[in-house]
Amino acid sequence: MFIHIGDDQVIRSKDVVAIIDHNLISSSSIIEEMIYNQRKEKNVVEMQTQEAKAIVITEDRIYFSPLSVMTLKKRANMMATLNKLEDFSEIIEEEV
Numbered sequence: 001m002f003i004h005i006g007d008d009q010v011i012r013s014k015d016v017v018a019i020i021d022h023n024l025i026s027s028s029s030i031i032e033e034m035i036y037n038q039r040k041e042k043n044v045v046e047m048q049t050q051e052a053k054a055i056v057i058t059e060d061r062i063y064f065s066p067l068s069v070m071t072l073k074k075r076a077n078m079m080a081t082l083n084k085l086e087d088f089s090e091i092i093e094e095e096v
Contacts, residue, residue, distance in 0.1 A: 003075050005056050006066040007047055015058040019072050022052045022064070031055075038062050 001013045025031050038044050045063045052064035054072055065072060
């Protein structure tokens, strides 16, 4: 499934490695260094219009998202729940 992470960006949910609060960048030299190195490699997708609230790390890119960590988590969980639901559409069509 896919997750809309804001700013017209959609990513595959299975590619997500971590979702981190943007405020943690300044408190962690490891995160700062990782983002710095990925920017040099041009693997960072920056925000175009809004201030970032979360950082979404995938297998091959880092995305800055205007959505909060909680909103992104809810969206990811919603997709996981939808994947677990059974498809009753054929049954409903037969009854109509």
